[in-house]
Amino acid sequence: MEHWLLSTSAGSVVFVVIGLVVLILLYLLPTILGLVLDAPRPLLLLLVNGLLGWTVLVWIGCVVWVLLRSRSDGTFDEELPRRDRVEPRL
Numbered sequence: 879m880e881h882w883l884l885s886t887s888a889g890s891v892v893f894v895v896i897g898l899v900v901l902i903l904l905y906l907l908p909t910i911l912g913l914v915l916d917a918p919r920p921l922l923l924l925l926v927n928g929l930l931g932w933t934v935l936v937w938i939g940c941v942v943w944v945l946l947r948s949r950s951d952g953t954f955d956e957e958l959p960r961r962d963r964v965e966p967r968l
Contacts, residue, residue, distance in 0.1 A: 906927065908931070908937065908941045908944050909924045909940075911944045911945070912944045915944060915945075923940060923944065
């Protein structure tokens with residue numbers, strides 16, 4: 879398999895296509911994380927990442943943006959009040 883992948887022209891094309899798909903997914907990683915983690919304003923994240931993500935600084939900034947602002951209300955799932963439990967009043 880390795881000989882076919884590296885020595886034939888068809889194998890080279892497959893190798894290049896797989897490499898391009900991996901690079902595109904890595905480039906769009908902040909956007910993918912933003913969609914999975916329900917980040918606020920995912921369209922803006924896609925635009926910033928898509929247009930300026932080629933600069934490493936903006937790409938890292940997009941990753942930090944997604945990880946710090948993963949929910950619009952700033953809470954994690956563990957901090958959300960349960961509906962079946964009555965909170966004590968002071």
